[in-house]
Amino acid sequence: MIIDNFPHLKNRKPAGMLVIPFCAEHKKAKLLVESATLKELSPSLEGLLEAPLASGDFSGKEGEVVVHYISADKESRLALLGLGKLEEITVETVRKAFAQLTRTCHKKKIKEINLLLPEITEIKREELVHAVFEGLLLPNYVFKGYKEREEAQDTTPENDIISRIAILGGTKGDLEIALKSLTISESINMARDLINGNADDITPQHLAAVARGVEKTCKGVTATVFDKKRIQKEGLGLLLAVNQGSHIDPAFIILQYKGNPRLSDHTVIVGKGITFDTGGLNLKPTGGMEEMKRDMAGAAVAMAVVHAAASLNLKFNVTAILPTTENSISSSSYKPGDVYKGFSGKSVEIGNTDAEGRLVLSDALSYAVANLKPTRMIDIATLTGSVRMALGTEICGLYSNNDVLADQLMGSSIETGEWLCRLPLHESYRELLKSDIADIKSTGGSYGGSILAALFLKEFVKDVPWAHLDIAGTAYAHDAKRYFPKYSTGFGVRLLLNFLEKLSHTKK
Numbered sequence: 001m002i003i004d005n006f007p008h009l010k011n012r013k014p015a016g017m018l019v020i021p022f023c024a025e026h027k028k029a030k031l032l033v034e035s036a037t038l039k040e041l042s043p044s045l046e047g048l049l050e051a052p053l054a055s056g057d058f059s060g061k062e063g064e065v066v067v068h069y070i071s072a073d074k075e076s077r078l079a080l081l082g083l084g085k086l087e088e089i090t091v092e093t094v095r096k097a098f099a100q101l102t103r104t105c106h107k108k109k110i111k112e113i114n115l116l117l118p119e120i121t122e123i124k125r126e127e128l129v130h131a132v133f134e135g136l137l138l139p140n141y142v143f144k145g146y147k148e149r150e151e152a153q154d155t156t157p158e159n160d161i162i163s164r165i166a167i168l169g170g171t172k173g174d175l176e177i178a179l180k181s182l183t184i185s186e187s188i189n190m191a192r193d194l195i196n197g198n199a200d201d202i203t204p205q206h207l208a209a210v211a212r213g214v215e216k217t218c219k220g221v222t223a224t225v226f227d228k229k230r231i232q233k234e235g236l237g238l239l240l241a242v243n244q245g246s247h248i249d250p251a252f253i254i255l256q257y258k259g260n261p262r263l264s265d266h267t268v269i270v271g272k273g274i275t276f277d278t279g280g281l282n283l284k285p286t287g288g289m290e291e292m293k294r295d296m297a298g299a300a301v302a303m304a305v306v307h308a309a310a311s312l313n314l315k316f317n318v319t320a321i322l323p324t325t326e327n328s329i330s331s332s333s334y335k336p337g338d339v340y341k342g343f344s345g346k347s348v349e350i351g352n353t354d355a356e357g358r359l360v361l362s363d364a365l366s367y368a369v370a371n372l373k374p375t376r377m378i379d380i381a382t383l384t385g386s387v388r389m390a391l392g393t394e395i396c397g398l399y400s401n402n403d404v405l406a407d408q409l410m411g412s413s414i415e416t417g418e419w420l421c422r423l424p425l426h427e428s429y430r431e432l433l434k435s436d437i438a439d440i441k442s443t444g445g446s447y448g449g450s451i452l453a454a455l456f457l458k459e460f461v462k463d464v465p466w467a468h469l470d471i472a473g474t475a476y477a478h479d480a481k482r483y484f485p486k487y488s489t490g491f492g493v494r495l496l497l498n499f500l501e502k503l504s505h506t507k508k
């Protein structure tokens with residue numbers, strides 16, 4: 001993807017489409033750029049707009065796109081894009097509207113666009129440009145898939161995604177923001193490729209290799225990978241228990257970015273990295289297993305956060321810890337009813353082998369508490385089917401033992417459109433996790449599953465400020481929605497980056 005800026009409109013390069021933003025006023029479309037700008041672009045442009053506007057076909061509603069064919073000198077199509085009523089325009093509606101434009105380009109196989117930025121004084125310029133480019137770039141992704149045949153590849157839609165966006169008459173600052181959005185979207189796409197990829201390809205060792213790649217390409221990043229032997233030596237016994245049924249070794253990946261080495265402030269992000277979740281001996285039924293290659297979404301997102309932070313040279317310290325393994329079924333699988341001990345020394349009775357995520361996360365959280373002096377920890381995991389039942393596929397469950405941290409995350413949720421809903425760590429449910437034979441049981445009955453999983457994790461964080469994001473509903477979508485593409489959404493990367501960046505402004 002190339003993004004460029006043409007301060008002198010006349011010097012712009014040719015493109016498949018010229019995009020002009022409008023708002024809606026009394027059910028009529030109203031230009032959101034100066035008419036002098038249009039004149040500068042092409043003297044005939046205003047005249048060209050008359051017919052589509054007079055027809056009433058286009059009223060400037062949010063996300064409305066009308067394409068008009070023109071014979072201007074540099075573009076063959078004119079897109080009128082509606083952003084909705086001026087007083088109702090927000091960064092979220094801007095993102096959604098521009099996402100519609102990207103989808104129109106995909107349908108029409110338009111790869112290069114020339115863009116006039118909307119002029120909206122109600123929204124800070126920086127935020128506006130950021131929202132425009134998030135809207136354009138976030139849905140501009142198609143999983144390449146595994147099509148081998150040449151003719152199939154020709155029709156693979158990823159060949160048709162937008163590859164160049166030119167801002168017309170933008171400032172240096174506009175271009176900088178656009179390029180930052182691009183870097184973030186590229187990190188998100190890295191995570192999406194990992195999540196969408198075959199489980200047989202995206203193994204713990206593959207994730208470790210990707211982490212080492214991030215270390216190589218990004219300044220300030222170090223990758224440490226514990227192999228099975230080292231995992232045994234460190235006593236990460238719950239990760240080992242989950243791994244028992246798999247012929248593929250586990251990997252415990254630590255990816256550290258020091259963007260502000262002077263500061264001790266340091267956030268640890270733990271990402272669930274189950275590369276395939278069969279459920280283990282409590283085998284998942286048909287219909288419940290087909291998407292379980294995505295059960296490492298938390299790990300992929302955590303890695304993408306470090307990748308983006310380092311690529312942008314952001315001034316904070318963050319470490320991603322990725323406990324990765326398959327949860328397989330075989331004669332050597334770990335067993336329901338048996339008791340295993342992890343890094344913390346607490347013994348855990350296994351209630352159900354399909355509740356494997358909390359086990360690997362608890363080892364990672366207790367490892368971080370003991371070894372990394374985290375200022376705060378956030379884990380992100382496709383942890384429970386019940387959070388998807390409760391909140392659906394657009395809202396992620398948030399749990400926290402710290403109100404300040406929870407509020408900061410809620411603030412980032414509102415700014416990024418990656419919606420969170422805080423759910424309670426309801427203490428009286430804790431007794432459901434009592435075990436007669438161990439310190440704690442991994443599951444506790446059939447109600448409140450997402451809360452119980454969070455209560456289990458809480459036992460391993462001591463007094464470190466901690467938040468848990470259950471992305472089981474939001475990590476993956478069957479249909480494209482808002483500015484998220486089909487399949488892996490990459491949910492969480494923008495939320496966490498926004499959170500870390502805002503925090504870094506308060507801790508210089």
Ligand code: BES
Nearest residue numbers: 352354355356382383384385386443472
């Ligand atoms: N990976 C699943 C959770 C999941 C379900 C993610 C659906 C995405 C979509 C997790 O390991 C799991 O199976 N959890 C069980 C826990 C239960 C056995 C206590 C669940 O939620 O059903």
Ligand code: ZN
Nearest residue numbers: 277354355356
């Ligand atoms: Zn499971």
Ligand code: ZN
Nearest residue numbers: 274277295357
């Ligand atoms: Zn799982």
